[in-house]
Amino acid sequence: MQDKEITIYDLAERLNISATTVSRGLQDHPAINKKTKKKIFDLATELGYRSNKFASNLRKQKTNTIGVIVPRLNSLFMSAVISGIEKIVNNSGYNLIISQSFEQEKKEKANAATMFNSRVDALIVSLASDTQDFSHFDSFNKKNIPIIFFDRVAEEIQSTKVLIDNFKAGYSITKHLIEQGCKEILHITGNISRNVYRDRFEGYKKALADHKIEFKPDLFISNDLTEQALQDIFANDIFKRDKMPDGLFITNDSAAAVALTILKDAGFSVPKDIAIVGFNNDLISRVTEPAITTVNYPGNEMGENIARILINHLDGEGDLSFTSTVILNAELILRPSSQRNKNNE
Amino acid sequence: MQDKEITIYDLAERLNISATTVSRGLQDHPAINKKTKKKIFDLATELGYRSNKFASNLRKQKTNTIGVIVPRLNSLFMSAVISGIEKIVNNSGYNLIISQSFEQEKKEKANAATMFNSRVDALIVSLASDTQDFSHFDSFNKKNIPIIFFDRVAEEIQSTKVLIDNFKAGYSITKHLIEQGCKEILHITGNISRNVYRDRFEGYKKALADHKIEFKPDLFISNDLTEQALQDIFANDIFKRDKMPDGLFITNDSAAAVALTILKDAGFSVPKDIAIVGFNNDLISRVTEPAITTVNYPGNEMGENIARILINHLDGEGDLSFTSTVILNAELILRPSSQRNKNNE
Structure with a gap:
């Protein structure tokens, strides 16, 4: 169904000049005069001529x-990170193409190949949860195409990284819940083979230890944090326990909002019976009743930071190799879902 | 900073064979034996050789x-539409690249050029709200690269379209609110120059007319439906009116959830004082108190439909030119935010 690819011979024939002239014209060769170059460029654009050299x-x-x-x-x-990136790169004349790995290494590799074949000038990556091998980034390194990793990064990769201090955030949340009187803090999170969830989990455990609270393995649950996964875990596990948790630290706001709704529907009072803290400061954390305590993960600022570092590098004004890791602030935002001391109804 | 592009001459030199042999090998020419072809392909892959012909x-x-x-x-x-598309195309060995127009025609044109230069086999588009000129799709048509439009489409374009009946949805919502006793129904929506918002608005007006309720221009507000825009419109306009609306039809669920929160904070009871209906059946509509009546816009199914039509076309099993418009069902989901008859507290 597809038309034949346009070649320099087609252009030469249509313009009644030699293929060599077309080739030189497309390469902006000084021997070809401006008028001819313009004719060649215009026809190439009109016919949709595509090649390495032309581009x-x-x-x-x-x-x-x-x-x-x-x-x-x-x-x-x-989407906030991507908007932040896009805001900066657009102003510099770059365009983004985006793809999703769906948390699968295999798909991430296919995406990397597509990006490489699309000849991107740079790559920005947040890793899939199960990526263990990083060889799909080798072809970029070989061609000096810069890569910045953000949010989900890997220690093993020598490349610029932009992230928040997930350990500190996990610690602050857990400490806050302990200060609200919680003693049985359930932690529901994603796949801890990736830094973001692992570091928050480490922060959770350290805060427990610092407050002489024993870590109980049955208060740690790892799943994909979907609405369905949460309904299942509450119905089949948590609601069947002899002792309900009195605190919940769950690592994204949508999941926190779903958990809040499930708990309220089951007759529990939040924060009185169970105090809840989410993560990200998404809109959803502000529209529930009670509104949900969360960590302000500055997606937009993160995106802008990533893009600025990259654009500076591409413009030759900075060098990525001098910027190894950028840590952004992420603060706890207190809301009624976790504040028991103020809300003793 | 970037390495020189690898050419067939580099490959020839490294393999100690002629450039003609390399060129023929990359083109799978029968005169070149399999072993040599493999050597050429392997080195081309290793060095990151990129060209039209190779690919x-x-x-x-x-x-x-x-x-x-x-x-x-x-x-x-x-994201549900894109997930639906991705699910189907992945199984067929295709990979997606995605870009955002940010509702700007200019950016949509830049994105189309990027997609064209990335040599996509097909294009799927939901139009920016201000796109008036469609010439950026001409280069795709010239090369018989199929395009499917979804959700935000334009009558002027001769291409396959996948959408819901927005007029019917707008009509059903308004009729429902009228049946709940609402007489002053405020419609807050996006830019009505695009079909989705225009058709819902037309449905709203038709339902009013069919129920002998006069359409009042001050009950129609068009903005970008962001949290900030809603806070401004309530603080500076709606709350200052002599007569508050008793119904609200707002065209996405996030905006509906924000409006619900603003109204509750201001002391209004929902649905008693004002009944609310959103649109899309996003998670956010299920976690508010009360939960929000909405239209189930089946994003995932829409994405799967788009992808199936496209893959069939690309595989030569169907022909897009026989499928001009696909209309998917979108049903009203009744929840407490609008049901006054059942909730007379």
Whole structure:
């Protein structure tokens, strides 16, 4: 169904000039006069001529495209990061193309290949939860195409990383719940083989230890944090326990909102019976009753930071190799869902 | 900073064979033996050789990449559509690249150019709200690269479209609110120059007319439906009116949840003082108190439908030109935020 690819021979025939002239014209060769060059460029554009050299010479080996690979696009945090990136790169004349790994290494590799074949000038990556091998980034390194990792990063990779202090955030949340009188704090989170969830979990355990509270393995649950997964875990496990938790630290706001709704529907009072803290400061944490205590994960600022570092590097004004890790602040935002001392109804 | 592009001459030199042999090998020419072809392919892959012909011959003129251009990625509806598309295309060996127009025609044109230069095999588009000129799709048509439009479409474009009956949905919502006793129904919506918002608005007006309720221009507000825009419109306009509306039809669930929170904070009872209906059936509509009546906009099913039509076309099993418009069902989901007859507290 597809038309034949346009070649320099087609252009030469249509313009009644030699293929060599077309080739030189597309390469902006000084021997070809401006008028001829313009005729060649115009026809090439009109007919949709596509090649390495045309693009690269027109635009100095650059496509002005930056690739982004993220685990999933279904969170407001991720769309905020991407909006932040896009805001900065647009002003610099770059365009983004985005793909999702769906948390799968295999898909991440396919996405990386697509990005490479699309000749992106740079790549921005948040790793899939199960990525163990990083060889799909080798081809970029070989061509000096810069890569920045954010949020979900890996220690093993020598590349610029932009993230928050997840350990500290996990610690602050747990400490806050302990200060509200919670003694049985349930931690529901994602796959802890990835830094974000692992570090928050480590912060949770350290805060317990610092307050002489024993870590109980049955108060730790790892799943995909979907609405369905939460309904299942409450119905089949938590509600069947002899002792209900009195605190809940759950690592995203949508999941926290779902848990809040499940608990309220089952007759529990929040925060009196169980205090809840989410993560991200998504809109959803502000529209529930009670509103949900959360960590302000500054997605937009993170995106802008990533893009600025990258653009500076691409423009030759900075060098990524001098910027190894950027840690952004992420503060606890107190709301009624966890504040028992103020809300003794 | 970037390495020189690898050419067939580099491959020839490294393999100690002629450039003609390399060129023929990459084109799968029968004169070159399998072992040599393999050596050429392996080195080309290793060094990151990129060209039209290599890709096209390796993969029969296909990149196995499908481009998606959407207004914004920050809605669960949009991520559900993309997930639905991705589910189907992945199984067929295609990979998606996605970009956002941010509701701007100019950016949509830049995205289309990027997709074209990335040699996508097909394009899926939901139009920006201000796109008036559609010439950026001409280059795709010239090369017979199929395009499917969804959700935000334009009558002027001769191409396959997948959408819901927005007029009917707007009519059903308004009729429901009238049946709940609402007489002053405020409609807050997006830019009505695009079909989705225009058709819902037309449905709203028709339902009013059919029930002998006069349409009042001050009960129609068009803005970008952000949290900030809603806070402003309530503080500076709605709360200052002599007569408050008794019904609210607002065209996405996040906006409905924000409006619900603003109204509750101001001391209004929902649905008693004001009944609310949103749109999309996003998670956020299920976690508020009261939960919000909405329209189930089946994003996932829409995405799967789009992808199936497209894959059939690309595989030669169907032909897009026979499928002009696909209308999916979108049903009203009744919840407490609008049900006054059952909730006379």
